[in-house]
Amino acid sequence: MSINLSKGAPCPTCGHKLDRATPVGFPAPSVNPGDITVCAYCADVLVVLDTDGNLRKMTEQEEIALEDDTRERLSYIQLVIKNHGRRA
Numbered sequence: 001m002s003i004n005l006s007k008g009a010p011c012p013t014c015g016h017k018l019d020r021a022t023p024v025g026f027p028a029p030s031v032n033p034g035d036i037t038v039c040a041y042c043a044d045v046l047v048v049l050d051t052d053g054n055l056r057k058m059t060e061q062e063e064i065a066l067e068d069d070t071r072e073r074l075s076y077i078q079l080v081i082k083n084h085g086r087r088a
């Protein structure tokens with residue numbers, strides 16, 4: 001069950017409308033409720049809530065429960081987003 005990102009949903013942290021996602025992994029998976037994403041504007045870690053693409057912030061407990069490899073990938077993605085923003 002893939003989500004429909006065409007309407008866009010606001011980031012619960014910064015409010016930017018998010019209407020696209022780039023899957024990480026091979027083969028590239030579709031985006032589904034429960035998946036983790038990172039806001040391209042504020043780099044906060046978010047969880048996809050439903051098929052409309054609504055989002056919520058990841059809790060500290062959820063972040064602690066992530067596998068080390070996943071947490072490292074998220075940290076790298078956040079670093080890239082934050083560094084890109086500084087150049088703009």
Ligand SMILES: [Zn+2]
Binds near residue numbers: 012013015041042043
């Ligand atoms: Zn954001």
